Amino acid sequence: MAETLAGKIWRTHTVRSGGAGDDLLYIDLQLLHEVNSPQAFDGLRAAGRRVRRPELTVGTEDHTTPTRSVHALDPDPARRRQRSLMAANCAEFGIPLHRLGDPSQGIVHVIGPELGLVRPGMTIVCCDSHTTTLGAFGALAFGIGTSHSEHVLATQTLPIRRPKDMAVVVDGRLPAGVTAKDLVLAVIARTGVAAGHGHVVEYRGQAVADLSMEGRMTLCNMAIEMGARAGLVAPDEVTAAYLGDATADDEAYWRELRTDPGARFDQEVRVSAAGLRPYVSWGTNPGQSVPIDGRVPDPAALADPGLRQAAERALRYMGLRAGTAVRDIAVDVVFLGSCTNARIEDLRAAAEVLAGRKVAAGVRMVVVPGSARVRRQAVREGLDRVFAAAGADFRAAPGCSMCVALGEDRLEPGERAASTTNRNFEGRQGTGARTHLVSPPVAAATAVAGTLAAPSDL
Amino acid sequence: MTPFRSHTGTAVPLRRRDVDTDQIIPARFCTNPARTGFAGGLFADWRAEPGFVLNDPRHRAATVLVAGESFGTGSSREAAVWALLDYGFRVVVAPSYGDIFRANSLMNGLVTVTAPAPVVDRLQRLSEAGHAEVTVDLERRELRAPGIVHRFPFDADWRDRLLNGLDPIAATLRHEAEIAAYERARRPTPRTTEPRMTHAAL
Numbered sequence: 001m002a003e004t005l006a007g008k009i010w011r012t013h014t015v016r017s018g019g020a021g022d023d024l025l026y027i028d029l030q031l032l033h034e035v036n037s038p039q040a041f042d043g044l045r046a047a048g049r050r051v052r053r054p055e056l057t058v059g060t061e062d063h064t065t066p067t068r069s070v071h072a073l074d075p076d077p078a079r080r081r082q083r084s085l086m087a088a089n090c091a092e093f094g095i096p097l098h099r100l101g102d103p104s105q106g107i108v109h110v111i112g113p114e115l116g117l118v119r120p121g122m123t124i125v126c127c128d129s130h131t132t133t134l135g136a137f138g139a140l141a142f143g144i145g146t147s148h149s150e151h152v153l154a155t156q157t158l159p160i161r162r163p164k165d166m167a168v169v170v171d172g173r174l175p176a177g178v179t180a181k182d183l184v185l186a187v188i189a190r191t192g193v194a195a196g197h198g199h200v201v202e203y204r205g206q207a208v209a210d211l212s213m214e215g216r217m218t219l220c221n222m223a224i225e226m227g228a229r230a231g232l233v234a235p236d237e238v239t240a241a242y243l244g245d246a247t248a249d250d251e252a253y254w255r256e257l258r259t260d261p262g263a264r265f266d267q268e269v270r271v272s273a274a275g276l277r278p279y280v281s282w283g284t285n286p287g288q289s290v291p292i293d294g295r296v297p298d299p300a301a302l303a304d305p306g307l308r309q310a311a312e313r314a315l316r317y318m319g320l321r322a323g324t325a326v327r328d329i330a331v332d333v334v335f336l337g338s339c340t341n342a343r344i345e346d347l348r349a350a351a352e353v354l355a356g357r358k359v360a361a362g363v364r365m366v367v368v369p370g371s372a373r374v375r376r377q378a379v380r381e382g383l384d385r386v387f388a389a390a391g392a393d394f395r396a397a398p399g400c401s402m403c404v405a406l407g408e409d410r411l412e413p414g415e416r417a418a419s420t421t422n423r424n425f426e427g428r429q430g431t432g433a434r435t436h437l438v439s440p441p442v443a444a445a446t447a448v449a450g451t452l453a454a455p456s457d458l
Numbered sequence: 459m460t461p462f463r464s465h466t467g468t469a470v471p472l473r474r475r476d477v478d479t480d481q482i483i484p485a486r487f488c489t490n491p492a493r494t495g496f497a498g499g500l501f502a503d504w505r506a507e508p509g510f511v512l513n514d515p516r517h518r519a520a521t522v523l524v525a526g527e528s529f530g531t532g533s534s535r536e537a538a539v540w541a542l543l544d545y546g547f548r549v550v551v552a553p554s555y556g557d558i559f560r561a562n563s564l565m566n567g568l569v570t571v572t573a574p575a576p577v578v579d580r581l582q583r584l585s586e587a588g589h590a591e592v593t594v595d596l597e598r599r600e601l602r603a604p605g606i607v608h609r610f611p612f613d614a615d616w617r618d619r620l621l622n623g624l625d626p627i628a629a630t631l632r633h634e635a636e637i638a639a640y641e642r643a644r645r646p647t648p649r650t651t652e653p654r655m656t657h658a659a660l
């Protein structure tokens with residue numbers, strides 16, 4: 001029977017079929033970070049359980065780490081405690097951990113691929129919703145909660161119901177200047193933030209095949225923002241080239257990792273890449289996004305009362321009026337970072353726009369690389385000097401930073417940011433903070449213009 | 459896990475859709491490394507607004523949260539569930555849920571009842587009118603309120619686990635032999651020995 005890629009990975013990882021209920025799924029790799037995990041280890045200790053496969057588990061510090069220096073003492077004792085608990089737990093249970101200052105440390109979803117841990121056909125979990133990022137490699141990767149994380153630590157399996165299959169097919173080619181970020185915002189603007197509930201989304205079509213691995217990671221990263229369990233891109237030559245020679249021995253295996261012709265998807269969304277433009281969010285969820293040459297929409301035009309009420313509330317929170325041209329919105333801060341857009345390609349794209357230009361007076365631009373490796377590569381390429389010359393603050397240490405405002409980096413109440421992150425939720429970047437989600441080129445152009453802008457506007 | 463058979467309590471209407479877990483518990487409360495102590499963080503930013511429904515004294519004792527579509531989207535933070543439980547909620551009723559939130563709720567014995575939008579709307583109107591006593595009977599998979607009897611779907615294994623307060627890890631470990639057999643037959647996970655990126659390896 002014709003199967004989807006997700007279906008094949010599921011079938012080959014099913015330890016025990018649960019019929020209409022939960023299957024018991026084998027997990028090839030669990031990634032951990034310092035938030036959300038101490039309770040899992042406490043649970044293991046309380047029950048006298050061990051970690052079944054510590055060698056299939058890898059930890060990092062990212063959510064709360066300082067970004068100005070790897071040596072600075074974090075003034076917050078709660079954050080320090082969280083990180084020392086992580087170190088103690090990983091040591092006790094024999095789990096490798098990349099602490100701040102380690103050459104492989106970084107945002108969990110960025111370092112997994114860099115460490116060569118992520119390969120086609122695997123099942124991967126992490127106590128973090130953006131684990132969907134790793135679906136870019138044709139791996140079934142999804143976020144879980146702390147209790148499920150404890151369950152995987154103890155059993156290397158997860159009781160979980162087989163998700164449905166959804167296809168997002170992007171026909172044609174993306175126009176110049178339109179990135180994976182714009183594409184995924186355009187898709188979510190169309191589907192809404194709940195369309196993917198209970199589904200694995202496989203991104204298909206020419207425009208997806210054209211994307212680099214970095215672009216595919218951006219796309220899959222935001223699968224969770226349309227509510228999907230996971231995002232997937234079938235492995236191909238681009239994947240093979242990224243993974244390098246080490247894949248040659250099992251190439252035949254992962255070349256089977258694709259959806260069979262005639263396989264059925266429970267839902268399908270088709271998007272044409274050709275007409276897309278850079279997208280910017282105006283509201284407080286990623287579905288509330290419009291093209292950059294658009295205007296803040298009028299909630300009164302929305303037929304669904306729930307969506308209308310949400311849009312009205314979003315406009316109040318964002319301090320925006322319906323009908324305002326997106327390009328007239330001035331920002332205080334530009335943040336280039338996060339697991340969505342802080343890989344080397346993202347930094348290059350922003351630096352290309354910033355080269356020979358200056359960040360506008362009154363705008364702060366903060367650049368936080370996704371990993372220590374990305375930072376080293378950026379320095380090797382001289383991107384640090386481009387950022388410095390433009391007046392952007394290129395941080396010394398990687399981490400989640402202003403994406404989640406758990407560490408020192410955050411927006412002040414009422415401040416408005418163009419941010420390459422994935423969530424514009426109320427308070428996400430700091431209490432009362434206002435976030436516009438953008439691509440790295442739009443972030444850089446906005447920093448120069450002081451108002452939301454695409455590079456072509458400069 | 460504390461067993462859950464049936465619960466009767468008052469309902470509070472949260473008339474918002476796509477409520478994300480950053481609202482249920484803002485990130486700044488998530489540096490607490492325990493599973494308890496999150497009640498103060500529940501909807502902390504919304505509770506700072508005077509008109510927010512949880513600030514209404516009529517709803518102080520509510521144990522059933524009746525929310526709009528796609529409740530609990532966004533992050534995987536289980537603290538969203540711990541905060542709801544700590545505050546006193548035992549049940550959430552909504553037309554749909556974020557997948558990770560729903561899985562987290564089951565793992566902690568917070569019962570998430572799925573009900574179509576018209577049923578949710580009627581429940582919300584009842585509680586707004588002050589007639590908000592609701593019974594959620596997991597044994598019969600039935601929600602009852604004045605003028606409402608709603609049979610809700612609930613996974614049979616999970617119902618069994620919640621009714622008996624079974625530990626899900628212990629339940630899985632009963633299949634240890636099958637896990638071990640899978641591991642013996644399993645194709646070893648290859649690793650890329652040399653980290654690669656599209657730029658030169660570092």
Ligand code: SF4
Nearest residue numbers: 130338339400403404
């Ligand atoms: S960068 Fe943001 S979205 Fe990504 S893992 Fe960190 S906090 Fe989560």
